[in-house]
Ligand SMILES: Nc1ncnc2c1ncn2[C@@H]1O[C@H](COP(=O)(O)OP(=O)(O)OP(=O)(O)O)[C@@H](O)[C@H]1O
């Protein structure tokens with residue numbers, strides 16, 4: 082009871098901040114990552130818009146960004162974050178490094194989902210007179226929806242982890258609580274509750290992702 | 302209807318060049334059910350895919366109704382493709398769309414209105430005998446039923462030509478016969494010209510009025526089925 086009185090407020094606030102950072106960055110990173118993933122696939126040899134140049138450039142950008150550990154990226158992009166948001170502190174500011182870190186991840190997730198698709202289906206669509214855009218919007222993406230959904234839940238879970246790391250640079254959220262109270266003040270009880278909340282959120286997202294993916298999939 | 306003129310196809314990749322068609326010419330007339338038969342790797346699929354330019358000939362020309370499609374812009378080619386239906390060995394249906402929506406798909410692409418598309422799709426379902434499956438998904442159908450859906454889909458925009466690449470190779474003999482009969486009735490009642498790729502002489506004998514024999518990138522013999530078959534029997 083005493084615990085709730087003391088920490089209830091900040092736990093709720095921390096949870097809200099974590100959810101805000103996570104979902105905002107998921108949405109924005111899909112905005113960039115989805116087209117990148119699509120491009121990575123369609124510009125391959127023997128696909129609908131083969132282009133070695135675009136494929137290589139994009140692949141390289143993705144690989145470079147992915148090979149920078151997130152904790153370093155977090156600090157490295159501070160000047161850029163200031164430019165975009167006006168400050169580098171707080172949940173809103175944390176969305177910037179989160180999006181930069183997650184976009185290449187999303188691109189690869191989308192790429193692998195779209196690559197599962199049978200090439201024959203794309204060919205059939207082309208034989209019916211589909212344009213490349215129609216093939217992407219009406220065939221590749223809808224046909225890959227169950228797999229894309231699963232990918233989005235994995236992305237979301239990864240971003241929860243990233244958002245906790247962003248706590249290090251004062252992003253707020255549950256990671257921030259764990260560092261400030263758990264690490265500096267040895268409030269092990271609060272630390273434990275923080276972990277429980279994170280586990281529950283992750284489980285819920287995983288469950289929802291699996292459930293929706295299965296529900297919309299007509300393959301089985 | 303279809304004229305293939307001196308078509309050569311060379312596949313190039315890292316390992317080198319591969320000559321899949323070596324200056325092939327062929328003419329398919331309106332109303333024909335034209336069989337193309339040959340062993341695996343002979344170039345049959347390549348040939349049929351050159352008819353709707355899923356594969357671009359390295360050299361040579363392809364004409365549909367007198368128009369050279371090898372010289373067309375992409376947008377023109379897409380229009381022409383809507384008049385060339387195609388079916389495949391493994392059906393290639395949209396697995397996340399139900400039967401009726403699969404048949405509606407090419408209509409949607411061609412810009413046909415919703416109401417009309419639905420009406421047309423129902424007609425086609427009737428034609429292929431799957432009225433009761435309109436809301437099933439492809440994964441719930443047998444191979445023969447899937448190929449019927451594929452045929453309905455290929456016919457949606459009233460094509461002049463139906464290209465079939467090993468359309469019955471994944472099916473058992475009885476189902477094969479029922480699909481061949483369906484193709485024949487489509488040819489007779491709708492006047493659709495059909496090109497059938499196969500490696501089974503039985504398929505040619507059953508429905509083709511003409512046949513071309515293809516052997517390592519060349520057409521070695523073509524003409525009326527009865528003449529060619531006679532020739533084969535002699536050999
Ligand atoms: N994309 C490609 N790249 C390289 N070689 C190819 C390609 N597609 C086909 N080939 C080669 O061209 C030849 C002809 O292929 P094609 O698919 O036309 O044969 P097919 O007569 O249809 O054979 P099957 O009966 O096995 O389907 C084959 O030797 C094949 O290996």
Ligand SMILES: [Mg+2]
Pocket residue numbers: 345346347467
């Ligand atoms: Mg073949």
